Amino acid sequence: MDNQLCFAVYNANRLFNKFYQIALAPFHLTYAQYVVLLALWEEDGLMLHALGRRLHLESNTLTPLLKRLETAGWLIRRRSPEDKRQLFVHLTDFGRRKQSEILQAVQNCGRQTDLAEDQYRLYLKKIQDLNAALRKSIADMEAEH
Template identity: 50%
Template sequence: MSEVTPVLLDEQLCFSIYSASKKFNHFYQSALAPFKLTYPQYIALLALWEDAPLTVHQLGQRLELDSGTLTPLLKRLEKQGWVTRVRSRTDERQVLIHLTAMATAKRDEVYQRIGQCQTLLGMSDDEIETLMTDLVTVKAQLDQVSHQRLIDKQVNLQK
């Protein structure tokens, strides 16, 4: 009697999320093609349209990305004219990310394009809300487990 079913529900859920995330990515990539923006670049702009300037660190907190990801991403956005990267005068360690006039000007156009493409997901707002609530639960649990892992790691190091 071998216990041969490791394909637990959790595992399938992980794959579902992994796969959905990639699909969403492609969706935005294609929707934003006229602006040559990727999804991560887009959400960076979204955060800045809401509140700018932001330091790299602040942006990272909102997007849950670190400087290793953001620095090159922001350099690309700068090269394409969406943002400027200015080292703060009051604290030379931080780099402030400002929106360019072009970024401000194009905001509504980008919004509109996304709106156009957002041909509903075939789910009610309630369903989406529920889905998101469940995802929050999953994420919280994963955070907790990975915190547990830290302790576990130390235990494992003993032997």
């Protein structure tokens, strides 16, 4: 079982969750909420649909998550006037201003992991390759219903 790639990835994901849980505790953010903020720091004012495309998430996950972030003051949800089906997601001043502090805190926690830059890149590349292979495999499986 410890030779199963899926199990290693499953554990890696849970370890990352724990890592970010500790690192983000001062900000009362979960890992999923942090990822949403990362996306909005890259490009603010995304529509829920566009945000979901980047994170591979849909409204069933994002709607309650965004509502919690809105309640906590990180962002504002606003319906588009042109198309009343769509929802714009805008960072608040607070949400924008906290970016550097949060990234700093995460980096500070990560320093101990002392993954060398090139090693980090290698890991990243390997897992992205794996993801591509998995996406292909899943597409094939769905094709042959």
